[in-house]
Amino acid sequence: MTHIKVTVKHVGKKHKREFRLGPHATIADLLKELGHNRETIVVRRNGKIVVEEECLADGDLIEILPIVTGG
Numbered sequence: 001m002t003h004i005k006v007t008v009k010h011v012g013k014k015h016k017r018e019f020r021l022g023p024h025a026t027i028a029d030l031l032k033e034l035g036h037n038r039e040t041i042v043v044r045r046n047g048k049i050v051v052e053e054e055c056l057a058d059g060d061l062i063e064i065l066p067i068v069t070g071g
Contacts, residue, residue, distance in 0.1 A: 004058040006030065011065045021056060028052035030062065040067055 003020045008030070021029060027043050027050055038052055044063040045054060056062075 004056055004060075006056055006058075006060045006062055008034070008062045008064065011063055025056045026052065027054045027056065027062070030056065034064070036064065041065060042067060 002023050004023060004025065005018055005020050007016050007018050009016045019030065019033065021033070027045070028038070031038055031041075031043070031052065042065045043050055043052070044065065045056070045060055047061075047063075
């Protein structure tokens with residue numbers, strides 16, 4: 001089984017982490033691995049906002065952006 005490697009960056013933090021996932025992994029799979037609630041973040045894949053059903057590819061850069069609310 002071939003794995004894909006993606007880099008994850010949390011916007012506002014300096015470090016990046018690499019993850020190895022199965023060949024048909026989706027954004028939802030990655031978020032589950034990271035323990036994130038999709039309702040509190042926005043995800044960019046290679047600079048474009050994506051939905052959780054989007055499939056990942058080897059070498060993708062995933063950026064996690066927190067949703068900021070307030071008044």
